Amino acid sequence: MEELLEDDPGKETLLLGNEAIVRGALEAGIGHGSTYPGTPSSEIGNTFEKIAKDYGMYFEYSANEKVAMETAAAAAASGVRSMAWMKHVGVNVASDALMTLMYVGVRAGMVVVAAGDPSMHSSQNEQDTRFYSQLGNIPMLEPTTPQEAKEVIKRAFDISEELEIPVLVRTTTRVNHARGVVEFSELKEPDGDGHFEKNPQRFVSVPQVSKKNHPRLVEQMEKAEPISERSSFTEVFSHEEPELHVISSGAGFNYIMEAKEEHDLPISILKLGMTNPLPEERIKDYIADADRLLVVEELEPFLEEKVKAIAKDVNPELEIYGKKSGHLSNIYEFDPDRIKEAVSDLLEVEYEEDHLKAEEYDLPSRPPSLCPGCPHRGTYYAVKEALDGEEAVYSSDIGCYTLGVQDPLNTADFLICMGSSVGAAGGFSKNTDQQVFAFLGDSTFFHSGLSGLVSGHYNQHDFVYVIMDNRTTAMTGHQPHPGTGKTGMGDPAPVASIEDLAEGAGIEFVETVDPYDIEKTVDVFERAIEHDGISVVVPKHPCALMEQRAVNWAPYQVDQEECKQCHVCTNNFGCIALVREGDKITINETLCVGCGQCAQVCPFDAIEQEGEG
Amino acid sequence: MNRVNLELVGVGGQGILTSSQVIGGAALEKGLDVYMSEVHGMAQRGGVVVTTVKLGDEVYSPLVGRGEADVVLGFEPVETYRAIEQASEGTWVVTNTEPIVPFTVSVGSEDYPSIEDEIIPSLEDSTEKLITLNAQSLAEEAGAAITQNIVLIGALTGLKVLPLEKEEIKDSVKDKVPEKFLEMNMEAFEKGYNRTKEVRK
Structure with missing residues (x-):
């Protein structure tokens, strides 16, 4: 750097x-x-x-x-x-x-x-x-x-x-x-x-x-x-006898330019560098004598609509293709194939599908998941244990903990944006009879969870507000935040206390617990559920990826003689280091970080650490 | 010079970003144009990772179209299989045979196919230019499983598809790995290199 x-x-x-x-x-x-x-x-x-x-x-x-x-x-x-x-x-x-x-x-x-x-x-x-x-x-x-x-x-x-x-x-x-x-x-x-x-x-x-x-x-x-008219980022890539004119901007331009250069296509391209305000005069000049125009832009027809309006004045006969004509879509990013398909249709050239095909298997999906040792997994497991089968609505938020949506935890039911967990939890608690949980992380709490807390307490909402404090902004790459004691410049900073903020807002039930201690965490949640009004629980343990830089714990293993193959560890806890083959459970030693959460989950004490770290 | 397109596929945490940067760095050093796409963010939490490296006189976009990869370098066999449409008949498909089983399988919601009986035979059916190696055991032989990405870089180099000399790529590896693990990584590189070199004789 x-x-x-x-x-x-x-x-x-x-x-x-x-x-x-x-x-x-x-x-x-x-x-x-x-x-x-x-x-x-x-x-x-x-x-x-x-x-x-x-x-x-x-x-x-x-x-x-x-x-x-x-x-x-x-x-x-x-x-x-x-x-x-x-x-x-x-x-x-x-x-x-x-x-x-x-x-x-x-x-x-x-x-x-x-x-x-x-x-x-x-x-x-x-x-x-x-x-x-x-x-x-x-x-x-x-x-x-x-x-x-x-x-x-x-x-x-x-x-x-x-x-x-x-x-x-x-x-x-x-x-x-x-x-x-x-x-x-x-x-x-x-x-x-x-x-x-x-x-x-x-x-x-x-x-x-x-x-x-x-x-x-x-x-x-x-x-x-x-x-905008003078911008050097706006440029024409011409062709002597273009059969198709193209207007493009952003990443989408790269694919149409690649198609033009590598397949020697008879197209001319106007790349727009400044797109507000548009260089209307340059667009007019460019499309004045064109017959057919394709607009290549990812997502919405932002340029397409405007170019249509401009064309009405200077070239009403111009045929304009893009999203509205169905040649391109306003959904998902472009890639070389999507652009080639659109262009070959308009140029009436055969688009050759030349790639390998292999027998189709139902390949397993590979969604991202909570890491081995992630403290959020213990928190989610403890919540479910505390509920003891009772149904609850889990209002989730933006961060690693959203991955609780995956099997087997299934602890995310509703999510729209940063901070939405707490506002929505209040709405659920006022409009349903269901037990409600809000889950969000420390960084997200400081981002937009605080106003929801104050508002919810004032309006006497009733839910368990779980602020999962892993001491960092984990998903985006471990940036510091107001609760970490460090600034973006790397200097020490005063630490904002989540617990003090909650108490300051008037919350009566505020408890902090280490989610690596599963029994204690279950106990805190049992009492939080009983409490009327908003109860704030702060499961506090550093992000496993950060902690593992400093510690070196020995991995755990399954004692096959003690294991009764009840599958509580995989079915209810689901750490990705636990491997199930048939009914047999083993632990992937390369993935296991030795956090010991699964050992506490096992009803038969069949999971043990291999030795000293 | 023609352009060379590489597609590197695998699972978050396998060192795929470092690998693509090793190749990109070597190409830059040689004065080639390089354009790459990387994966950062949520997918790095154990999800599928696909990165591309395109080298040549002039490269226009960072993504590789279906069938347009010159090499598909698979760090995990199921991910190699998933990416097979990026290859055509002329593409070298090099794959690690060591599986990483997704948690969806461990929790019983999905099945993981047999590498030996299903994945490899099917790959063999669809291309003659398949090279398999167990990068993990080769890496362990070299000193540590963590060097398996360098085993695969060695294997890629041994194909002699890149417009880069072996020494140029090794120099780039040296730039990217910590000094104290250098020897181990160099040995890992040679193990991968020798595996594809014998096929290419």
């Missing part, structure tokens, strides 16, 4: 898209960066975490995306170049800040990176975040490769500074998590020494101010039009 701090213009190196984004920000002289981790944007923060100090900038993991947006806004309003980045659904959390931030604007450049996840590799939806650019009047650029991501970030800072409004850079998984050759340009000194010059007539969004700010924003967006 230190490589990113080398001031070595011309150097070529292999960078992940997210690392290229960081390098772009460094080449733009970023002074402030803030985020809440979320895939596919997480490695941007992980990278800043390693280099921010050496570079001389400020970086923080904020408690959520809205706070990240607001701190970055204040930095840029104070004359310090800033960037806030998040996954696509994180923009929803930050959008309240972003929509009015567009009105007041900024003084130094501010870039917002929104990383989309078509195909939902690690997300709960695949919403097309580009629509925020229209909703908020936000200039937007869409890079296609790691190299371009670096250049786009730099340019976005300049555009933002010129227009004095934030600029959105929209990426997707195949840009963020693509790795490609990136050429360095000159490194810039980080922005610093901010000073906020007061101007309440611009920065205080009361109605009379906003009434002036909105027309100003519309004016700035008009100024953005010539910038």
Whole structure:
């Protein structure tokens, strides 16, 4: 990572898209960066975490995306170049800040990176975040490769500074998590020494101010039009006699470009780099004499609808293909095959299916699962033991613990977004007779679980609120948060206590327990269920992946003479290190981390540790 | 020069990302264009991991189309089987035979096929360019099971499909593995290399 701090213009190196984004920000002289981790944007923060100090900038993991947006806004309003980045659904959390931030604007450049996840590799939806650019009047650029991501970030800072409004850079998984050759340009000194010059007539969004700010924003967006027309990221890849014209942006462009170059297709492509505002004049020029046009963009027909409107003026005869014609879909990410199929249909060329086929087996699925040693597994097991067969509604949340949805735990019944576990649990408790649990992690609690707790207690909801504290933000790669005692810069920080916060909200039942002690955990849950009102249980044990870096426990094994093959361990607990072949249970020694939870679950004491660790 | 497409498939935690970066790093060092796709996030928790490495004069996209892989390098036999449509007749299919049984099988919701009686014979039926090896036992012979990804990198190198010399790839391995495990990894590399070299004679 230190490589990113080398001031070595011309150097070529292999960078992940997210690392290229960081390098772009460094080449733009970023002074402030803030985020809440979320895939596919997480490695941007992980990278800043390693280099921010050496570079001389400020970086923080904020408690959520809205706070990240607001701190970055204040930095840029104070004359310090800033960037806030998040996954696509994180923009929803930050959008309240972003929509009015567009009105007041900024003084130094501010870039917002929104990383989309078509195909939902690690997300709960695949919403097309580009629509925020229209909703908020936000200039937007869409890079296609790691190299371009670096250049786009730099340019976005300049555009933002010129227009004095934030600029959105929209990426997707195949840009963020693509790795490609990136050429360095000159490194810039980080922005610093901010000073906020007061101007309440611009920065205080009361109605009379906003009434002036909105027309100003519309004016700035008009100024953005010539910038979009001139953008060097917008480019035509022509053909002498094109049989098909294509307009494309983002990761989808890569596949159509590949098809054109490698199969020598008679197509011309207009790649759009800046997609809000659109370069209408260039689009008009491009489609004026075209007969047929295919719009290649992942997810919604964002460009397609606009290009249709533009075509009505300049070329009403133009046949436009894309989502509406059924050649492409607004569901899932594109790949070379989907693009080739669409293009070969339009060019009437045979699409050759040339690949191996093998006899079809019912291959077992391989969903992600809780790791061996994961403390969440003990928590879930204990909840079910405490319920002793009684049915309950499990309101889940976003994090590793969502994997409780898998067999055999089945401890997730309802989930929509970060923090939804607690609000929804309150709704279930008020509208049903069912026993209700809310499950969320420590980082998610600080992100958006706190307001639900206060609201639920005030409205006298009745459920067990389980805040599964594994001392980190695990799923996204172990980032610190307000409860960990460490900042994004690596400095010590005051520790926010979940228990104190709950007590401060007025909760009477607040108990902390180590879920590695199954019996004790069951006991806590039995009492929590009995308690009227919200009972807060904090199962506290470090994430196994983190703990295993520091300890080396001997694995466990099954004593085959003692084992009665009751299968409680696999059927009720289900650690992935437990292997069942026929009726026989063994433990995979490579996977087992020696946590000992399964040994406590076994009714016959047949699981034993092999020796000292 | 033609482009070479690699598809690396397996299970989260098998060192697949490191492997693809070894190849990518060697190609960059040689001045080739490289474009790769990686998997980060939820799938790394024991889920299916597919990464691609594309090398050549100019590479346009990070994904490999059906049938367009020059090599499918399988770190786990069922995952190799799942990815078989990425291969065509000319594709080398190199697979580790050591299974990783998903938890869905352990908890009794699904069945894991027999590697010896079902998966390997079916792979043999669909391609003549199949090379099998037990990367885990070769890695254990080299010193530790954790080096099995380097065994597979060695096997990939022995195919002589990459526009890279053996020494160039070994140098890249040296960049990516900790100093104290270097010797072990070099031995693991040779074990994999020798397995495919004898097929390619």
